[in-house]
Amino acid sequence: MTILASLTKQKKHLSFTALIDSMTSFFNNIKDERQPAKCDYSLHDVLMSAFSCMYFQDPSLAEFQKRLQEEQHINNLATLFGVKNIPKNTQLRDILDEIPPEKLAPIFKDFFNRLRRHKHLEDYAIFPNTLLCAIDGTQYHRSKDIHCEQCLHKEHKTAEITYSHAVLQGAIMHPDKKQVLPVMPEAIANTDGSDKQDCESKAAKRFIKNLRQDHPRQGFLIVGDGLMSHQPMIESFINEGAHFLFVAKPGDHKYRFESLDGFPELASYQFVDEKGRTHYYRWKNKVPLHGGENAIKVNFFEYILKNEDGKITYRNSWVTDINMSRHNIVEMARAGRCRWKIENECFNTLKNQGYYITHNYGHGKKHLSYNMYLLTLLAFYFHQIFELTDGAYQACRKKLGSKKYMWEVFRGSIRLLIFESWEQLMDFVLHREKYEEITLAKRA
Ligand SMILES: [Zn+2]
Structure with a gap:
């Protein structure tokens, strides 16, 4: 497995890293009502693993990255989304089913406020x-x-x-x-x-x-x-x-x-x-x-x-x-x-258009279905924010033509390589030649 060297690290208030950091703190703040002895996976890891599937529009993403972890001891859910321990599908569904959906509301509010503070709502x-x-x-x-x-x-x-x-x-x-x-x-x-x-x-x-x-x-x-x-x-x-x-x-x-x-x-x-x-x-x-x-x-x-x-x-x-x-x-x-x-x-x-909102991820007994809807909506929100504010994302769209093809390239890349950040993944898609030189230099 090739781990790409650090080339870019940016932290803007509406960048992927900033939005993930914000979401991470909201996920970490959700009170865990489970008995500690039964908690193999944190609520954060469960919510973020599910979100990553919605984000990359790939229902099997978390399972694939879990296998990558087992075989290569590293995976993109850890580097891109900060997931420490990827849950199995059945556990992911069971835990997500218990999380009250209103706990996700502050994330929508926070993203709105970020857009407002950085003047992106003025045009609206x-x-x-x-x-x-x-x-x-x-x-x-x-x-x-x-x-x-x-x-x-x-x-x-x-x-x-x-x-x-x-x-x-x-x-x-x-x-x-x-x-x-x-x-x-x-x-x-x-x-x-x-x-x-x-x-x-x-x-x-x-x-x-x-x-x-x-x-x-x-x-x-x-x-x-x-x-x-x-x-x-x-x-x-x-x-x-x-x-x-x-x-x-x-x-x-x-x-x-x-x-x-x-x-x-x-x-x-x-x-x-x-x-x-x-x-x-x-x-x-x-x-x-x-x-x-x-x-x-x-x-x-x-x-x-x-x-x-x-x-x-x-x-x-x-x-x-x-x-x-x-x-x-x-x-x-x-x-x-x-x-x-x-x-x-x-x-x-x-x-x-790729989001699988009506995809059957399993229905659960209580909140699974609605939580999956909300996480999909948040993934859509991320992408809308990038279309509006993120130069690198806009450049990827322009370079790869259709949105559908762009996501195929993103999904293909994270199956083969480990990226230390989303920004690096976009940079890789935009300037692939640069990375080929680095990889070759490392081998030589
Ligand atoms: Zn139902």
């Missing part, structure tokens, strides 16, 4: 001191037989039961930015009820409370779908001091307005862009949300996009607490439209 502000946080429910486990204490269950007419796990996920995003930055999700619990709107609303209330508690001085514009645009939900967002922007389709029985045409004094604005498309906006402030007593007043707006032939290619409408005017209507419509990114850039990536 949709209005001064206001970040757009899109929220949506997503399912990451679904089965007719595999289930645990925490599973949601749905009984079908045929008496068949579907078991699932779902979260209300939030992510910071901006219409001009490709990277989305996840925040700690809120699990949809099997005590939240069986109605989709009902249980997502309950989870959303807990979500916003925690988000505001974690970041009390940060303004948020929460962007959500039509499930959110009902009065109790809107009131709880206002009570938590967050702005909201929720889809609201006129004609829906929930709302006062059958259609916007009922308002004679509607404000409007339109412009034609360089591609010949017409962007058309209409809005009205202080409209009662519904016809009932004590209806809350909201500001309503609509956006229609027509192609050069005058055909409607996009149409949507929203309610918000922000006072609508000619000055913010274009930006607000862009903010509302950008919600698709949570589906496309976040969930879709986690499910289909």
Whole structure:
């Protein structure tokens, strides 16, 4: 086994080493409730071994590196992630199953604060001191037989039961930015009820409370779908001091307005862009949300996009607490439209772009499934931060073309060689010739 000589060692606040160090201290702070005599593996080593599989998008990574340790007395989980003793798969699952998922929440908060302190969130502000946080429910486990204490269950007419796990996920995003930055999700619990709107609303209330508690001085514009645009939900967002922007389709029985045409004094604005498309906006402030007593007043707006032939290619409408005017209507419509990114850039990536979010790592009895989701989300967060801030990572992407191929190269490299740091692994991928000379010189 070749151990590469030290060439680079950097410690920036958002580098891999810095983020791993931060995560290490949070893992070490989790109180270990197990009997000391039964602890062959520390909680840190268990959590970090699982995380390393998610990070390298390789479910068998930890097992392979364990074999490397047995044969060569060294492995990359020790050098890159600080794992002292790699657990076997069965032990890893058993121990992870017992760790309360909320113990991982401070890591999301810490990464957010690092991004903020180093000014990376300024480009994400949709209005001064206001970040757009899109929220949506997503399912990451679904089965007719595999289930645990925490599973949601749905009984079908045929008496068949579907078991699932779902979260209300939030992510910071901006219409001009490709990277989305996840925040700690809120699990949809099997005590939240069986109605989709009902249980997502309950989870959303807990979500916003925690988000505001974690970041009390940060303004948020929460962007959500039509499930959110009902009065109790809107009131709880206002009570938590967050702005909201929720889809609201006129004609829906929930709302006062059958259609916007009922308002004679509607404000409007339109412009034609360089591609010949017409962007058309209409809005009205202080409209009662519904016809009932004590209806809350909201500001309503609509956006229609027509192609050069005058055909409607996009149409949507929203309610918000922000006072609508000619000055913010274009930006607000862009903010509302950008919600698709949570589906496309976040969930879709986690499910289909190498992260194995729906991979069956074993389901456990309590928290295994959710902890695996959270560790995968953290791996995704690492990669989003590097895409945004890390020159060497960006250079690897550029050199190797596709993300898929880049990860193949990273995985291939750590199967053959031992790297003393992630930064060195990236340097090796970027400047391979340099390392070949060193290895040859050592042999000679
Ligand atoms: Zn379950």
